[in-house]
Amino acid sequence: QDGGLGVLDHVxxxxxxxxxxxxxxxxxxxxxxxxxPSLQGESLQGLAKDMDCVSYREPLGVCAGICPFNFPAxxxxxxxxxxxxxxxTMVLKPxxxxxxxxxxxxxxxxxxGLPDGVLQIVHGGKGMVDKICQHKDIHAISFVGSNTAGxxxxxxxxxxxxxxxxxxxAKNHAIILEDANREQVVKAxxxxxxxxxxxxxxxxxxxxxxGSTKEWISDIVEQAKHLKVGAxxxxxxxxxxxxxxxxxxxxxxxxxxxVEQGAVLSLDGRGLTVDGYxxxxxxxxxxxxxxxxxxxxxxxEIFGPVLVxxxxxxxxxxxxIINQNPYGNGCALFTGSGAAARKFTHGVDVxxxxxxxxxxxxxxxxxxxxxxxxxxxxxxxxGKSGVQFYTKWKTVSxxxxxxxxxxxxxxxPTVGSK
Numbered sequence: 001q002d003g004g005l006g007v008l009d010h011v012x013x014x015x016x017x018x019x020x021x022x023x024x025x026x027x028x029x030x031x032x033x034x035x036x037p038s039l040q041g042e043s044l045q046g047l048a049k050d051m052d053c054v055s056y057r058e059p060l061g062v063c064a065g066i067c068p069f070n071f072p073a074x075x076x077x078x079x080x081x082x083x084x085x086x087x088x089t090m091v092l093k094p095x096x097x098x099x100x101x102x103x104x105x106x107x108x109x110x111x112x113g114l115p116d117g118v119l120q121i122v123h124g125g126k127g128m129v130d131k132i133c134q135h136k137d138i139h140a141i142s143f144v145g146s147n148t149a150g151x152x153x154x155x156x157x158x159x160x161x162x163x164x165x166x167x168x169x170a171k172n173h174a175i176i177l178e179d180a181n182r183e184q185v186v187k188a189x190x191x192x193x194x195x196x197x198x199x200x201x202x203x204x205x206x207x208x209x210x211g212s213t214k215e216w217i218s219d220i221v222e223q224a225k226h227l228k229v230g231a232x233x234x235x236x237x238x239x240x241x242x243x244x245x246x247x248x249x250x251x252x253x254x255x256x257x258x259v260e261q262g263a264v265l266s267l268d269g270r271g272l273t274v275d276g277y278x279x280x281x282x283x284x285x286x287x288x289x290x291x292x293x294x295x296x297x298x299x300x301e302i303f304g305p306v307l308v309x310x311x312x313x314x315x316x317x318x319x320x321i322i323n324q325n326p327y328g329n330g331c332a333l334f335t336g337s338g339a340a341a342r343k344f345t346h347g348v349d350v351x352x353x354x355x356x357x358x359x360x361x362x363x364x365x366x367x368x369x370x371x372x373x374x375x376x377x378x379x380x381x382x383g384k385s386g387v388q389f390y391t392k393w394k395t396v397s398x399x400x401x402x403x404x405x406x407x408x409x410x411x412x413p414t415v416g417s418k
Contacts, residue, residue: 093128138162182216254297
């Protein structure tokens with residue numbers, strides 16, 4: 001645990017967030033160790049006289065994983081435990097910004113008895129990505145990261161005959177209805193929007209106030225003001241820096257353009273300095289309100305501690321806002337109404353839905369089911385879908401005649417034929 005958190009320090013995460021990164025990944029390892037039921041095949045005896053049919057899952061062979069910087073322990077653990085437990089080998093490329101956690105995981109896997117060569121770590125940028133996409137012996141690629149990179153990898157992988165699953169960008173919305181618990185919602189929103197400095201694909205980056213709940217923004221701003229920004233290993237910190245100076249500049253630039261385009265800057269986290277870290281990539285919690293759907297802060301994935309707030313007159317109007325957005329990773333509804341919750345669940349076009357759950361990331365026994373512009377591929381990550389991704393079906397029809405009969409003629413066999 002301490003070693004893992006030490007590695008995560010180079011990402012700049014607050015210690016407890018880093019611990020969650022590790023532990024959510026370890027849950028995936030535990031799930032992979034109980035993969036056998038998901039690997040079970042199908043069989044049917046007596047299709048015809050003395051004929052049986054069996055389908056079972058086989059490993060693909062060599063697979064590859066390409067990981068982002070923001071969860072340097074959890075995302076590799078989404079990939080290689082399932083991959084190798086299903087019988088494959090894996091070539092894993094960590095982000096060039098945060099490679100150390102993957103190296104530590106590989107060392108731990110080796111110490112646990114994983115044979116040499118089953119998990120191989122490679123490093124690099126686009127050049128290495130191209131080699132992975134083009135290599136004839138790699139049969140499948142798992143990717144988590146930006147839309148630009150993911151769309152390229154999906155296209156190149158498909159061109160070279162590979163199975164690809166790609167988790168991409170997001171704009172995760174939460175709708176607040178007037179019957180929700182104000183105190184609980186405010187606390188949940190602040191944590192989900194600004195935790196991990198907003199650098200997670202399931203961050204609650206967009207809020208839609210319905211009716212009078214727009215008045216709750218003052219409470220959100222007040223709570224966000226009390227979050228302490230600091231170094232990841234400082235136990236008093238609530239959120240750490242963003243990953244690079246370029247990321248900090250991009251976040252602050254989008255906030256500035258959003259204000260120019262009419263957004264109200266309810267809380268400004270730009271220009272923040274932290275004692276002892278004059279060159280740190282720190283951005284404080286930022287809240288933009290009265291945002292219109294064509295504003296840059298809404299159309300772009302900011303990937304920083306910025307909460308974008310829109311307003312709607314009704315649940316239907318709020319759902320329309322979500323459904324017109326191209327992304328479909330996650331969304332949430334805060335309400336005390338079962339009827340409203342059911343309407344939202346069935347009417348919203350997003351792959352992962354939370355009802356009074358601000359960040360609805362499924363546990364490993366389920367699958368991560370982002371959709372629309374947040375996912376490319378046919379089979380999602382982990383859970384049953386993950387097992388399906390790393391395996392292929394093989395079907396065997398067997399005929400062991402109990403008497404001297406024909407083994408076939410010019411016609412295809414049919415069920416129950418002799």
